[in-house]
Amino acid sequence: xxxxxxxxxxxxxxxxxxxxxxxxxxxxxxxxxxxxxxxxxxxxxxxxxxxxxxxxxxxxxxxxxxxxxxxxxxxxxxxxxxxxxxxxxxxxxxxxxxxxxxxxxxxxxxxxxxxxxxxxxxxxxxxxxxxxxxxxxxxxxxxxxxxxxxxxxxxxxxxxxxxxxxxxxxxxxxxxxxxxxxxxxxxxxxxxxxxxxxxxxxxxxxxxxxxxxxxxxxxxxxxxxxxxxxxxxxxxxxxxxxxxxxxxxxxxxxxxxxxxxxxxxxxxxxxxxxxxxxxxxxxxxxxxxxxxxxxxxxxxxxxxxxxxxxxxxxxxxxxxxxxxxxxxxxxxxxxxxxxxxxx
Amino acid sequence: xxxxxxxxxxxxxxxxxxxxxxxxxxxxxxxxxxxxxxxxxxxxxxxxxxxxxxxxxxxxxxxxxxxxxxxxxxxxxxxxxxxxxxxxxxxxxxxxxxxxxxxxxxxxxxxxxxxxxxxxxxxxxxxxxxxxxxxxxxxxxxxxxxxxxxxxxxxxxxxxxxxxxxxxxxxxxxxxxxxxxxxxxxxxxxxxxxxxxxxxxxxxxxxxxxxxxxxxxxxxxxxxxxxxxxxxxxxxxxxxxxxxxxxxxxxxxxxxxxxxxxxxxxxxxxxxxxxxxxxxxxxxxxxxxxxxxxxxxxxxxxxxxxxxxxxxxxxxxxxxxxxxxxxxxxxxxxxxxxxxxxxxxxxxxxxxxxxxxxxxxxxxxxxxxxxxxxxxxxxxxxxxxxxxxxxxxxxxxxxxxxxxxxxxxxxxxxxxxxxxxxxxxxxxxxxxxxxx
Numbered sequence: 001x002x003x004x005x006x007x008x009x010x011x012x013x014x015x016x017x018x019x020x021x022x023x024x025x026x027x028x029x030x031x032x033x034x035x036x037x038x039x040x041x042x043x044x045x046x047x048x049x050x051x052x053x054x055x056x057x058x059x060x061x062x063x064x065x066x067x068x069x070x071x072x073x074x075x076x077x078x079x080x081x082x083x084x085x086x087x088x089x090x091x092x093x094x095x096x097x098x099x100x101x102x103x104x105x106x107x108x109x110x111x112x113x114x115x116x117x118x119x120x121x122x123x124x125x126x127x128x129x130x131x132x133x134x135x136x137x138x139x140x141x142x143x144x145x146x147x148x149x150x151x152x153x154x155x156x157x158x159x160x161x162x163x164x165x166x167x168x169x170x171x172x173x174x175x176x177x178x179x180x181x182x183x184x185x186x187x188x189x190x191x192x193x194x195x196x197x198x199x200x201x202x203x204x205x206x207x208x209x210x211x212x213x214x215x216x217x218x219x220x221x222x223x224x225x226x227x228x229x230x231x232x233x234x235x236x237x238x239x240x241x242x243x244x245x246x247x248x249x250x251x252x253x254x255x256x257x258x259x260x261x262x263x264x265x266x267x268x269x270x271x272x273x274x275x276x277x278x279x280x281x282x283x284x285x286x287x288x289x290x291x292x293x294x295x296x297x298x299x300x301x302x303x304x305x306x307x308x309x310x311x312x313x314x315x316x317x318x319x320x321x322x323x324x325x326x327x328x329x330x331x332x333x334x335x336x337x338x339x340x341x342x343x
Numbered sequence: 344x345x346x347x348x349x350x351x352x353x354x355x356x357x358x359x360x361x362x363x364x365x366x367x368x369x370x371x372x373x374x375x376x377x378x379x380x381x382x383x384x385x386x387x388x389x390x391x392x393x394x395x396x397x398x399x400x401x402x403x404x405x406x407x408x409x410x411x412x413x414x415x416x417x418x419x420x421x422x423x424x425x426x427x428x429x430x431x432x433x434x435x436x437x438x439x440x441x442x443x444x445x446x447x448x449x450x451x452x453x454x455x456x457x458x459x460x461x462x463x464x465x466x467x468x469x470x471x472x473x474x475x476x477x478x479x480x481x482x483x484x485x486x487x488x489x490x491x492x493x494x495x496x497x498x499x500x501x502x503x504x505x506x507x508x509x510x511x512x513x514x515x516x517x518x519x520x521x522x523x524x525x526x527x528x529x530x531x532x533x534x535x536x537x538x539x540x541x542x543x544x545x546x547x548x549x550x551x552x553x554x555x556x557x558x559x560x561x562x563x564x565x566x567x568x569x570x571x572x573x574x575x576x577x578x579x580x581x582x583x584x585x586x587x588x589x590x591x592x593x594x595x596x597x598x599x600x601x602x603x604x605x606x607x608x609x610x611x612x613x614x615x616x617x618x619x620x621x622x623x624x625x626x627x628x629x630x631x632x633x634x635x636x637x638x639x640x641x642x643x644x645x646x647x648x649x650x651x652x653x654x655x656x657x658x659x660x661x662x663x664x665x666x667x668x669x670x671x672x673x674x675x676x677x678x679x680x681x682x683x684x685x686x687x688x689x690x691x692x693x694x695x696x697x698x699x700x701x702x703x704x705x706x707x708x709x710x711x712x713x714x715x716x717x718x719x720x721x722x723x724x725x726x727x728x729x730x731x732x733x734x735x736x737x738x739x740x741x742x743x744x745x746x747x748x749x750x751x752x753x754x755x756x757x758x759x760x761x762x763x764x765x766x767x768x769x770x771x772x773x774x775x776x777x778x779x
Contacts, residue, residue, distance in 0.1 A: 129405060129414070230414055231405050243418035243505045247404040307404075316392065327374055327381040328394030335398065341541070342373040342398070342516060 021162045051155035058139040066093045073192040076100040085332045086279045096193035098309030110312020129230035146180045183217040187287045196278040203290045206283030206301030208252035221249040224304040254296035267340035280337035377520040386452040418505035425507045431488040431604045434479045446476030466566035467676035484666030501540040525573030532585045545585020552581025555588045556655035561646045564679035591658040611758045623777045628656045636727040638701040689751040739769045
């Protein structure tokens, strides 16, 4: 009975925390000598020893199949993940960022992260809308998305983050940043949006900008702009606003006219008018809790990940839905969550 | 268990809602449009990876589609410049975004053939333009720069300085495939009123030519058989035709001043709705129709409407929307008659008039075509109210023998004109009667 109590206690702990690791034995992740019984354990990575005395690298730990109960978010699957049409259906097993599975065979279906996929054959190491990285994209650090971009190296840039108590996400450190994306804010869904619903999902941080050049590092779109800058900072044709040169980000739909099609968000892609859509999510300035409804008051902010999933999807350009196939082969096009008259 | 029930219920309910929504996803206005149709819609040869009808054939969300490392900077994220505002005549493909598909060559897979109104709806299949761009490259054309200037100053609710002039008349996300429905084009209309850009015009009851002036619209003859549009033998009352009178007068009305770069002057203001009677205001080809007598040809002379006087016409009965080899965008064929207008001839415009109106030749085949003594001076068997009966001296107005010196038709027969021209020539004969 006591053991059950402990297990329940631990379970309670692990389901209430966000990214910080609590309640897992050290040996599950670390090894002092990268050696056990004169060799390495089968569950360890084979290319060690690894920095921070861990048993695997980023990819090693985060490869697996999500079940909704796993304590590590799996972003790469060995077998084809169940994605459905939008990655949000009740049969899916991918997470908010999607999955790197598909980019292994098709460049345009994910970020070509070193160790997972080869260098993009079309763009090499030049992120569209940005400058040459000089080397292939990594998970974290100077050439990656997670961790401190001022520090080179997956491990170095993330040091300590996994052990940070992050009940408060304030961006003050990597560990206290949304999903270890340094300085980014947001509400972290407990299961990383495993089969998300309108009430259980990440709440992404955005701002309602007033100029091209305004860039708040706390927004999820500003993070993308670190590499894809032109898509964020060079998008309006004159004064801020429509007509856009490129699709706007960090722009609130509340700026549109009351009778415009955008005020019908989420169109067919939510449970009701004014509902939050997990298919085409919008960000908000307030990220203290997930929003199930929107009011077009700095809570309907367009972001990069309103359309894309950062890790990958089965669809070209990392899109959340089969945009390329619409309308010929699918009726699902999340663009219509905002562009509600274009269906 | 109890704690998990609400979540299970919620998931079930949301799942049910999603499934329902999935089944409720209906084909919307864009999918019904000529551009968004999945079978015949846009398919840019440069962006083959996208499904036909996809937004990406025109819009690049990041303006980097064709060459990922080259940024285009076109408003509305179009793959090319929307409109070259320095272009006022002699249009080329790069002057207007729409011409990239609606021109030759075309980036639309297989190209697009768009004949003019005279061919598409009038049935005159000889020659004529085959693309919209070609239509705009003819002798007379809707000046796109002037449209752009007027629209941005007049319809700023939807038309911006970055907008394409075609958008003043067409909503590219709504336009339907009218050319494939020539005998019943109204439900497949391509125009939107600039005062209601978010809706099509002509597709609903109350938006047809039969509604503009009920019981007064007689469709002209089709070049081959039946009536316009498309040679429909069973419909002649305009109930199958968008109300182009209302549509065109949204701009070309008595209020708006529209400058023509082509003509170097303001356009004549058109009074198509006013019913001021014999002296106006109001064009007689509009609602202010002939009040005394008119000698018309079929199908007006034997109209199924049961009237012989008081007809209202549609702008498209005489004019092309985009361009024409004739001046003033006058169609190559009107009421089943081929019309070639040479304005160097004083009575050049008469070739248009005689498509519907009886000239002397129609009264007496021995008299050359495009002679108009009877209708002006009487003497024929049918004329009841000639405006200038029994003139004393022909030369006072004609400046010589009338046969060799016809008075230029356009002195009096233009939109909004009466015979004021006579006041400076021989004012005794001035009648003040509307002459158009």
